[in-house]
Every structure is written in structure tokens, then in C-alpha cells.
Amino acid sequence: MEKRNHKAWLYLAPALVFLGLFLVYPLIDVFIFSLEEGYNFASQTSFGTGLYNFSYVLHDPYFLQALKNTFILVLITVPVSTGLALLISVGLASIKKLRNLFQTIYFLPYVTNTLAVGLVFMILFQKTPYSDGFVNLILGFFGVAPIDFIGGPYWAKMLVLCLYTIWVVMPFKVLVLTSALASVKQDYYNAAMVDGTPKWRVFTKITVPMISPTLFYLIITGFIGAFKAYSDAVALFGTNLNAAEMNTIVGYVYDMLYGASGGYPSYASAAAVILFAIVLTITCINLIVSRKHVHYS
Amino acid sequence: MKVTLQNLTKTFPARGKGKKPVTAVDNFTLEIQDGELLALLGPSGCGKSTTLNLLCGLLEPSSGKLFFGDDDVTKLPAQNRGVGMVFQNYALYPHLTVEQNIRFPLENLKGKDRPTKEQMANKVKEAADLVQIGELLERKPSELSGGQQQRVAIARALVKMPRILLLDEPLSNLDARLRLQTREEIRRIQRATGITTVFVTHDQEEAMSISDRIVVMKDGLLHQAGKPQEVYDDPADLFVAKFLGTPPINTFDGQVKDGKLFLNGAAVLSCDAPDGDVVVAIRPEGFLPGEGSFICCVQRLEVMGRDTSLVCNCPCFTGEHFRVIIDSDDTQKVTGTSVSFGLKPGKVFLFDKETGCRIRCNLGE
Numbered sequence: 001m002e003k004r005n006h007k008a009w010l011y012l013a014p015a016l017v018f019l020g021l022f023l024v025y026p027l028i029d030v031f032i033f034s035l036e037e038g039y040n041f042a043s044q045t046s047f048g049t050g051l052y053n054f055s056y057v058l059h060d061p062y063f064l065q066a067l068k069n070t071f072i073l074v075l076i077t078v079p080v081s082t083g084l085a086l087l088i089s090v091g092l093a094s095i096k097k098l099r100n101l102f103q104t105i106y107f108l109p110y111v112t113n114t115l116a117v118g119l120v121f122m123i124l125f126q127k128t129p130y131s132d133g134f135v136n137l138i139l140g141f142f143g144v145a146p147i148d149f150i151g152g153p154y155w156a157k158m159l160v161l162c163l164y165t166i167w168v169v170m171p172f173k174v175l176v177l178t179s180a181l182a183s184v185k186q187d188y189y190n191a192a193m194v195d196g197t198p199k200w201r202v203f204t205k206i207t208v209p210m211i212s213p214t215l216f217y218l219i220i221t222g223f224i225g226a227f228k229a230y231s232d233a234v235a236l237f238g239t240n241l242n243a244a245e246m247n248t249i250v251g252y253v254y255d256m257l258y259g260a261s262g263g264y265p266s267y268a269s270a271a272a273v274i275l276f277a278i279v280l281t282i283t284c285i286n287l288i289v290s291r292k293h294v295h296y297s
Numbered sequence: 298m299k300v301t302l303q304n305l306t307k308t309f310p311a312r313g314k315g316k317k318p319v320t321a322v323d324n325f326t327l328e329i330q331d332g333e334l335l336a337l338l339g340p341s342g343c344g345k346s347t348t349l350n351l352l353c354g355l356l357e358p359s360s361g362k363l364f365f366g367d368d369d370v371t372k373l374p375a376q377n378r379g380v381g382m383v384f385q386n387y388a389l390y391p392h393l394t395v396e397q398n399i400r401f402p403l404e405n406l407k408g409k410d411r412p413t414k415e416q417m418a419n420k421v422k423e424a425a426d427l428v429q430i431g432e433l434l435e436r437k438p439s440e441l442s443g444g445q446q447q448r449v450a451i452a453r454a455l456v457k458m459p460r461i462l463l464l465d466e467p468l469s470n471l472d473a474r475l476r477l478q479t480r481e482e483i484r485r486i487q488r489a490t491g492i493t494t495v496f497v498t499h500d501q502e503e504a505m506s507i508s509d510r511i512v513v514m515k516d517g518l519l520h521q522a523g524k525p526q527e528v529y530d531d532p533a534d535l536f537v538a539k540f541l542g543t544p545p546i547n548t549f550d551g552q553v554k555d556g557k558l559f560l561n562g563a564a565v566l567s568c569d570a571p572d573g574d575v576v577v578a579i580r581p582e583g584f585l586p587g588e589g590s591f592i593c594c595v596q597r598l599e600v601m602g603r604d605t606s607l608v609c610n611c612p613c614f615t616g617e618h619f620r621v622i623i624d625s626d627d628t629q630k631v632t633g634t635s636v637s638f639g640l641k642p643g644k645v646f647l648f649d650k651e652t653g654c655r656i657r658c659n660l661g662e
Contacts, residue, residue, distance in 0.1 A: 187388035194353050195402035195457070196376040205401075209392040295392035 033269035041265060053270035062242050063271060066252040069233075072158060073165060073248070074226040081166040082218055085173035090207065092174070093181045103178065110171035117168060118235025125149035125160050150237065157237070157246055165232050169225065173218050180214035181207070212294045220286050227279050230254065249275045298366050298460040298493050300329040300352070305361035307347050307517075321347040323517035325361070329461075329495065334487045336504035337497045339514035340540070345497045346465060348514070352495060353380045353463050365460055381454030381492075385466040387446045389438040395449050396434040399424055402457045424452040427486060444475045451483070455490060462487070464496035468503055480507050501541050505529065513537045530643070535653035538578045538646055544606070546646075547619035551577035553647070558660065561613050563590045565640055568647070570658035576615075576648040581606075581622040583644025587630035591638045593621075595631060607631065 033039060034053055036046035057063050088106060092099055109117065124134045131137075132146040140146065149156045184207065192202050208215070230250040233241055241247035242255065249271060256268035305325040311318045321344040329335050337345040350356040351363065354375030363371045370378055381402075389398050399421045403412055412420060425431050428448040438446055447467065454462055467483060468476045484507040487494045498504050504511045505525040512522040513536075521533040532538035538546050549560055554572050557564040584591075586607075596618060597608040605625050610618040621638070623631075630636075642660040649656055 185388070187384050187386060188390060190355055190375075191382065191384060191388040191390075192401075193355065193375045194378075194380060194382045195453075196379075196405045197401075198405065201405065206390060209390075212392075 030269045030272050033265050034273045036266055039266045041263065046266075053266045054274070057267055057270045057274065060267075062247060062255075063249075063252050065242070065245055066247040066249050069158070069161075069246060070227060070229065070248045073162060073229055074223060076162045077165045077169065078219065078222040078226050080162075081170045082173060082215070082222055084166070085170050085177055085218070086208075086215070088170075089174050089177035089181055090203065092178055103174075106174045107171045109167055110175070114168065114231050115235050117164070118232075121160065121164050121236060122150065127151070151244075154245055157244065161233060161236060161246060164236055165226065165229060168232060169222065173222070176214060176218060177211065180211040184210045209295050213296055216286070216290045216294045220283060223282050223286065224279055227275065227282070249278075299331045299364075300461055300493060300495075301362075301364040302327045302329075302348075302352075303362040303364070305348070305351060305363060306359050307344075307351060307356060308359045320517050322351065322358075325517075325519055327512060327519065327522060329493060330509075331493055332491045334484065334494045334507065334509045335496070336508035336511045337495060337514060338501060338504040338511050338540070339499065341499055342516075343514045344517035345499075345514050347517075349463050349465055349495065349497050352461070353382050354378045379457070379460045381457065381459030381462045383447075383450045383454050383462075383464045383467055385469060387438075387450040387470075389446055389449055389453070391438050393437075394434065395425075395430065395436050395438070395441070396421060398438065398449055399434075399452045399456050402453060406457070420456055421452075424456040427455065427489060428452045428482070443471050444479060447471065447479060448482075451486060455486070455492070459492065462490075462492045462494040464494065466497055466499070468498070468500070476503070483507060502543060505541070513540060515540075532578075532646060532655065534655055535576060535578065535648040538648070542580060544581050544620040544622070546578045546580055547621075548615045549577045549579065549611075549613045550615060551575050551613065551647075558645075558647070560591050561611055563592065565589060565591045566642060566645065567661045568658055570647055570656050574650050575656060576650055576653070578646045578648060579640060580644040581620050583641045584621045584623065585639035585641065586621075586623055586627050586636055587638075589637055589639030591640060593636055593638060595634055595636050598628070598631065600625070600628075607636070609636070 035049045035051070037050050037052045038047040040046070092102055092106070095102070125136075126133050127136065127146060127148045127150065132140070133149065135149065136144075136146040147153075147156050149160045151157075188206055188210065189202065192206055197205075228250050229248050233246050233248055233251060237244040237246045239259075241251045247255070253268045253271045253275070256264045256271060302325050305322055306320065307322040309319045309321060323344070325344075325348060337348055339345050347356065351358050354370070354373060358371060361371075362369060365378070390401065393401065400417055403417045403420060406412070421434075422431070425434060428451050430445060430448045430452065433441060433445060433449075438449065441449065447470070451464075451467075464483070468479055471479055480503055483494075483496070496508070508525060510523060511525050511528055513520045513528065515536055521528055521537045523531075528537060529541050532541065535548070539548070552559045552572075552574055553568050553570045556567060556569060558566045558568040558570075558575075558577065560577060591611075593609040593611040595607050595609050599606040599608065603625065604622050605628050607621040607623060608618050609621055639662075642662065645660055647656040647658060647660075648654065
């Protein structure tokens with residue numbers, strides 16, 4: 001038994017070493033950084049320890065803006081993208097002709113580069129001296145005055161960011177849900193059909209519970225992914241996100257480290273720890289809720 | 298509810314180039330009486346499950362008509378047929394409790410048909426008590442044994458008082474002992490409710506033991522329908538004769554000549570069939586040891602309590618060796634390796650060598 005144990009540790013060692021070096025150690029370091037006041041990279045010194053970094057970050061208007069943006073993004077994009085993905089995959093499952101073609105089309109955004117997609121969104125939404133953008137062109141037909149989606153009012157920018165995020169994250173969800181739906185046995189649908197079950201009831205009482213583990217997985221990873229949003233905002237609004245009022249928490253962390261106003265690892269660490277706490281809380285809430293509604297067979 | 302199948306045919310389109318379309322059910326005509334327990338019997342791939350799916354509406358026939366009573370339901374979708382179906386693997390919803398599973402069909406009802414909550418609870422209880430699972434209502438299907446799941450599936454199919462009840466291989470997922478018990482149970486429940494019931498099976502013993510009538514199918518064709526004993530005692534063709542009975546019927550190459558039936562060159566019975574080569578099928582219990590002219594070589598004697606089974610061979614038998622079942626009392630008549638048998642005329646059937654059709658004739662000592 002003892003000998004076997006040694007072997008097990010030997011096999012685990014490579015992964016443990018790398019995880020320890022690049023995951024566990026940095027994670028602990030972030031917590032330490034976040035408690036060291038006035039840490040200086042060059043001299044590797046700090047004035048002392050305490051909660052000042054957190055207090056600074058929580059009073060920083062840029063951080064509060066980033067917090068608000070992130071929460072709006074999460075609360076809109078996660079439910080909308082998951083719901084839409086569910087509808088699309090159920091739709092895909094119920095058609096026979098051209099299913100593969102549609103599946104490919106829906107999956108395309110996933111294999112497309114984020115920044116390239118950002119460029120397409122620019123063409124769709126950006127207002128330049130030469131053109132109002134494609135969306136404004138269409139809105140114009142309905143008599144709506146042109147809106148500056150990229151450099152205009154806050155709600156317009158947020159709308160574009162949400163649309164963009166939904167568009168980017170949905171293909172993966174469609175793919176996963178399609179395979180989950182395919183794994184539900186036809187017998188259940190046959191039984192429901194013979195019992196005269198209306199379509200909507202089949203969907204809510206059979207389809208959704210049967211794929212609930214997959215749905216739950218998508219919701220949890222969706223929340224975590226959306227809280228970590230950053231590159232999407234950069235793709236749309238450039239690197240100076242604070243000026244555009246479109247910064248996210250991860251963007252704030254980046255700015256505090258490397259941005260024009262950067263060089264504050266302590267503040268960055270504090271913001272990162274706050275993000276960690278938020279994600280942990282939300283995930284725990286998800287897990288508690290899921291106990292009642294997710295059915296593992 | 299009387300059910301009438303009129304020239305029902307189901308053809309599946311060809312899969313891939315160069316393949317022929319498959320006719321799973323071919324010109325099937327049958328009348329199922331009200332309150333009858335009918336078994337569709339046949340080897341796998343004979344179209345019995347397809348017939349069941351045509352009855353419940355999961356498949357639409359390519360041609361022919363289907364009536365429930367006087368209603369033409371050929372085009373009626375499954376939702377509106379009011380049939381109860383028990384699937385081979387039960388198809389119980391795993392995320393719902395037993396009680397919710399049984400209540401599910403009731404909750405689908407709309408308008409004035411929809412029972413109140415109280416009525417639903419009563420009906421669920423009634424159905425659960427009928428199949429004797431009253432104590433299991435709070436459990437999930439995964440916490441039940443195979444036999445219990447089977448009962449839940451039957452309760453779910455019965456709770457809405459279906460016009461007909463369909464069971465697809467209801468016993469195939471149960472172990473041998475449970476199978477015996479459950480088939481009695483199905484018979485009891487069917488009697489208690491009086492619902493016209495059709496069940497599909499490939500197990501002839503299962504079909505013979507509980508059904509009012511059996512329908513023997515092969516390659517989508519109805520070969521014979523009738524009361525189990527009648528079909529056993531009077532098979533329409535060689536396939537039916539071979540399919541029913543354990544141990545299976547023994548077939549020999551025989552000749553009819555001058556009003557006599559010859560086996561191994563010896564006249565064994567008188568026979569009024571036209572002269573020629575025939576297939577002679579004899580039930581294992583149709584042999585009388587020590588009394589006749591049919592001489593066989595006994596290889597082995599197997600005592601199985603009530604009966605004794607002789608493993609014999611003879612030149613005119615179509616296979617390796619065949620089984621003869623005799624009374625244990627007759628065992629002393631079997632001495633040595635060569636035994637002469639007399640034949641019981643009622644257990645001997647003649648079939649055409651080419652077509653396998655029955656040659657009806659009078660056989661005698």
C-alpha cells in the first residue's frame with residue numbers, strides 16, 4: 001500500500017509542480033500583495049500591511065464604473081446567451097434538412113478571432129465622418145436619428161458590448177446543448193407523445209430537466225467567463241477603456257499593473273481579490289440553487 | 298374497444314443507393330375484440346414492434362386503415378388516440394418521482410377532461426394500488442428494481458383509462474423468475490381493467506401462457522392468428538409449427554405413398570394425402586415408445602422430474618438429433634440404443650416440401 005502511494009505521488013508530481021508554480025503560488029502572492037501597502041516593484045519594499053489597498057480600490061470611481069459595467073454585462077449576457085442558445089439548439093434538433101449547414105453557421109463565430117469580430121462590429125455600429133454605420137443605416141429607414149454606438153451615450157455603448165459578448169459566447173453553448181439534446185433518448189419523447197403532452201410541456205418538463213446538468217454547466221462557466229470579460233471591450237472600444245466608461249474589473253486590474261496609469265500591483269491585487277470573492281459567491285449561489293433544479297441521472 | 302386493422306402496410310424508404318425499400322408490415326388485416334389480450338409473436342425483425350407503433354400512432358401506415366371501434370384513426374396523431382403504451386425500457390422520466398410519473402398523462406388533459414387535483418391524486422392512487430406500488434410513490438425511478446419500474450410504467454399507461462393498452466416486449470428486461478410473476482400480473486391487471494391490450498413478444502411461452510389470442514408474424518406477414526392452444530394444435534404452416542413449443546417440433550423427410558405415411562422407409566401412419574415427398578413435423582410429446590414401427594437410435598436419456606427427455610437420431614431427421622418427451626413411467630420401455638416409436642396422429646403435421654404450407658389430411662393408426 002505504502003509503495004503504491006509513492007508511485008501515485010510520482011505520477012502526480014509533474015502536474016503538481018506546474019500547478020504549484022504557476023497557479024497556487026501566484027494566487028497566494030496576489031493575496032499577500034493585496035495586503036501590502038505601498039508596495040514598490042523596483043525596491044520590492046512596502047510600508048506595511050493592512051486593508052488600505054481595498055479601501056482605495058473601493059473608493060476609486062474607475063473601479064466602481066468597472067464593477068457596474070461588469071455586473072450589467074453579466075446580468076444581461078449570461079441569461080440571454082444561454083436562453084438563445086437553448087432555443088437555437090432545440091430548433092436545430094427539430095429540423096432535419098440543412099441541420100449540418102445551420103450548425104456550422106452557428107458555430108462560425110467561435111472559430112473567428114475576437115479582434116476580427118470586433119472589426120465587423122465596428123463596421124456595423126461605428127459612426128465616422130463618412131458613414132453612420134450599417135445599423136444606423138437600417139435604423140434610418142425607420143426614421144430613427146443616427147446614434148453613435150461606439151463613442152456616444154453609455155446605454156448605446158453597453159448595448160453594443162452586450163450584443164458583441166452574446167454573439168461571441170453563444171456558438172459554444174449551442175454546440176454543447178446540441179450534443180446534450182441528442183443524448184436524450186427518443187423513448188421519452190415517444191412516451192410523452194403517446195400521452196398527449198403539449199409541445200411546451202415537453203420542453204419544460206422533459207427536455208430542460210433532462211439536459212439540466214449541461215445547462216447548469218453553461219450557466220456557471222458563463223458567469224465566470226462574463227465576470228472575466230476584458231478582451232471584448234478592448235476589441236470594441238480600444239485600450240483606453242476608462243475614458244470610454246467601458247472598463248471591466250479585469251481591465252481595471254490590467255490598467256493598474258501595466259496601463260498608462262499603472263505600476264500599482266497592490267491595488268491591482270486588491271481588485272483581483274475582490275473579483276475572486278464575487279465569482280466565488282456567485283458560483284456558490286449557483287451550486288445551492290442547482291441542488292434543487294439539476295437532475296443528474 | 299374493438300380495434301380493426303385493414304390491409305395495414307408500412308414501408309420504410311430504402312437506406313442508401315441500390316438498397317430496396319423495407320416492408321416491415323405487409324397487408325396486415327386483423328380484428329381485435331373488445332377486452333381481448335392479444336400477443337403479437339414473432340422472431341426479431343418480423344414487424345411486430347412496427348405494428349405496435351402503427352397502433353399507437355408513432356408511425357403512420359403507408360397504406361391501409363386502422364379503426365378504434367368505429368372511428369377511423371389512421372391519420373390521427375398519437376397525441377389524440379388515447380392509447381396507453383408501455384415501452385420496452387419503460388421510458389420513465391428519471392427526474393420525476395413515481396407519483397409524478399403516473400400523474401404526468403393526467404396533467405396533459407385540458408378543459409373539461411382535466412381532473413381536479415383531488416381527482417388526480419385519487420386516480421394516481423388507484424392506478425398505483427392496481428399494480429401494487431402504493432408504497433413507492435415518493436421514490437425516483439432509479440431507486441426501483443426492474444420489476445417495480447415495469448409496474449410504474451403500466452400504472453402510467455393505465456391512469457388515463459386508455460382506449461387500448463400497448464406493451465412493447467414488456468418482460469424482456471426482467472429476470473426469469475420475475476418474468477413468470479409479471480406475466481401473471483399483466484394478465485390480472487388486464488382482467489381487472491378490461492382494457493383491450495396488445496403486447497409484443499418474441500417469447501412464445503410468454504405469449505401462449507397469458508394471451509386470449511396470439512398472432513404469429515414473420516417478415517411483416519401475418520402467418521396465423523388464433524387461440525394459443527388452437528395455433529399450437531393446428532399450425533397453418535411450417536414456420537408457425539416450428540416457432541411454437543419447447544422443445545421445438547421435430548421435422549423429418551417423409552413420403553406419402555398408397556395412403557400411408559413412410560418414415561425411414563417404414564409405414565408409420567395411414568394418411569389420405571396425395572402421394573409425394575412431404576415434411577413431417579412431430580411434436581416432442583407425440584411419440585409412444587415401444588409401440589410402433591418408427592425406429593430411432595437413442596443417444597441419451599435426460600430425466601427432468603416430471604418428464605423424461607430422449608435425445609434420438611434417425612436418418613430421415615433434418616438435423617443432428619431430436620428430442621422426444623415421454624412419461625417417466627415409460628422409461629423402462631426404453632432399453633438399448635434402438636427404440637421403436639408409435640406416433641400420436643394429433644401431434645403429427647404434414648407440410649409441403651417447397652412452400653412449407655400445411656397439407657391437411659386425416660392421419661390414423
